[in-house]
Amino acid sequence: MDKNVRRYSCIVLTLVLAAFLTIPLTAFGNTPAQAQTAQQVKPNGNHEKYNGFRVVGYYSGDLFDNPVDNLQLPVYTHINYGFLIPQEDGSFIPIEKPDKLRELVEKGHAAGVKIFVAVGGYTYQGVPVVSNFEKIGNSPELLEKFTQGLADFAAEYNIDGIDLDWESPKHEHADSYEKTVLLLKSKLAAQGMELSASVNGTRDPQNGWEAIAAITDKAAAALDFINLMCYDLQSDVHHSPLFFGDLSIDYWLNRGLAADKIVLGMPLYARPSWLQYQQLIALDPENAYRDYAATQPLDSYYNGLPTLREKTLLAMRKAGGVMIFDINEDTQDGTSAISMIGETVRKITEQAGPKQRLAAVCKDAILIIIDRQPLWLSATDGLGTPFIDGAGRTLVPVRKPLEALGVQVDYDTAAKTVTxxxxxxxxxxxxxxxxxxxxxxxxxMDTKAVVTGGRTYIPLRAVFSGFGYTVNWSDYGRVAYVVEATAVPEMAAVSENSSAPTVKLPD
Structure with missing residues (x-):
């Protein structure tokens, strides 16, 4: 995954894992008995449970000691085990924990999760991996060895696919990248397996950057889906702002890639401190609701729960999935990012019809967050749903939002008045x-309360401000944040080249 070894060197220091890195590499293959044990019926995946929407988690099993049993497996549709490192002769450095991969395959399949193995990364032991990919891709003999080796590895471990993590391919190697994708795809497809790729994000939705412009249309079309690495942005104080993900999705849509093949990547770590999400929460549980923490010796810019929720909503509206890097960095309590993402996708899926794409539900949906808690209003509960009126103002059903604040609501039918x-x-x-x-x-007020569809709707900002609340709106996730006027607004829409949140003025 992007910058994985540079990140890992910092994580290792933080976790005091230096000794771990000296453990010798284990044998590459399984014994016949182990290979037989690994074989089982592969799942259709939770992919179908979410109406085609993917929730992909990167699990760096070789680095972390986090038990597989700690993973919230039912949340995911796919988990990518990392990393299998290619060598310049077309072979691979063996994974260090083959038993952990087997355990993940067994338990993941039992939970309906597809298991991929990620091959590549940014660097390995300080050396860029991209040069190995280039040498392999430029040699028909090495490419055959490389792709067949991956296909054999996938079959041996009974995994469901490969994630090609050839990061930042240069434009002059576009042909090699394409040949690698096409040959690997053909070998995996022959075994009923899938191929995804991790690709860089971009802030240029028209022309992209070299690292993604080098991915040809033919290569992109052959992939089952792509994981957008929308983090580690160097030109903004926030390394993973909402606009970065939004523009990256737009780039691939502009190139004609189907929305359901685009998966938006989200980080669970901070920069420049490299602290993990779970470490930030251990320092202060309030950090779960922020995008910045004043840590020492370096500051921490990251994605808190509001931003991660908005990115999930954005992906459901415009793309085909979300990806989390790395799921080992999550908490195990009520601040869990994975739990929140799972709840968000599940709630929207419940509002969708059978096999209906989640984009159809999210297109006009508005989520209200009251004192950090999402208020889920759906057409299926019969209580009405928020909408934006002709004046561009948000109107909400009268009862449920106010009652969530502890407000007593009465309606005088004759006077048409809400008290x-x-x-x-x-x-x-x-x-x-x-x-x-x-x-x-x-x-x-700058708009009016109305009755539509037999239900009464009131202006969100105007009425809630009467009770001392402020409403802040973010376009990315179509989220209205309702907070007490004395509280610091918690919103997720970080702006380009700015360290402060930017939102549309309260409506």
Whole structure:
């Protein structure tokens, strides 16, 4: 995965794993008995459970000692075990923990998860891996050895596919990259296996950067899906801002790649500190709801839960999946990023019809976050769903959002007036009027409450502000953040070339 060894060197220091790196490499192959034990029926995958949407997790089993049993397997559709390192002669450096891979395959398949092995990465022991890929791709003999070796490895371990992690291919090697993809795809497909690739993100949705422009249309079409590495951005203080993922998706859509083949990658680590998400939460549980922590000796810019949720919603609306790097870096409690991602995808899937793409549900959907808790409103519960009116303002069903704040709601049918009471605050709003009253004082609004579909809808910002709340809107995930006016707004839409969150003004 992107910058994996540079990251790993820092992680190893943090986790005090230096001694671990001296362990000799184990034998490459299985014994006949082990190979027989590994064979089992392969799953269709949770891919179908999410109506085709993928949730891909990178599991660096050779680096971390995190037990497979700690993984939230039912959340994923795919897990990529990393990493198998190619050598310049077309062979591979053996994985260090073959038993862990076998365990992941067995337990992953039992949970309906497809298991891939990632081959490549950015560097290995300080040496760029890309040069090995280039030598292999430029030699028909080495390429045959390399691709057949991967196909044999996949069959031996009973995995479901390979993730090609040839990072930052140069334009002059576009032909070699294409040949590698096509030959490897043909060998894997003959065994009923899939091929994905990890590719760099871009902030240029029209022309891209060399590292992805070198991936030809023919190569992209042959891949079952691509994992966009939308992190480690050098030109912004936030290494993985929302706009980076959004523009990267747009680049591939502009090239004509099907949306369901695009998987948005998200990090569980910070830069420049390289601290893991779980380490940041251990320092302060509040860090789960931020994108920045003032850590020492280096600052930490990362993706907290609000940003990760918005990226998941963005991917459901515009792409075909999300990818998390690395799932070993998550927490095991209520701040778990994986749990949140799983809940978000599951909730949207529940609103979709059979085999309906999640994009159809997310296109116009609005998520309301009240005091950090998502308020899920769907057409299936019969309580109405938020929408944006002709004035560009967000209207919400009257009852559920207000009751989530502990507000008592009454409706006078004859007067067409909603009365909302909490503590000593009384807010009254009448259908069709462009003002409301707060404790008897008239307050103007820039839109009106309406009745549609037999349900009453009220302006979100205007009414909630009457109870001392602020509403901040983010376009990326179509999320309205409702927080007490005295609280620091928690929103996820970080801006280009800025260290501060930027949102559309409250509506």
């Amino acid at each position: 909302a009471v909490k503590g000593g605050t009384v807010v009254k709003i009448t259908i069709g009027k462009s003002d409301m009253t707060v404790n008897g004082q008239q307050v103007p």
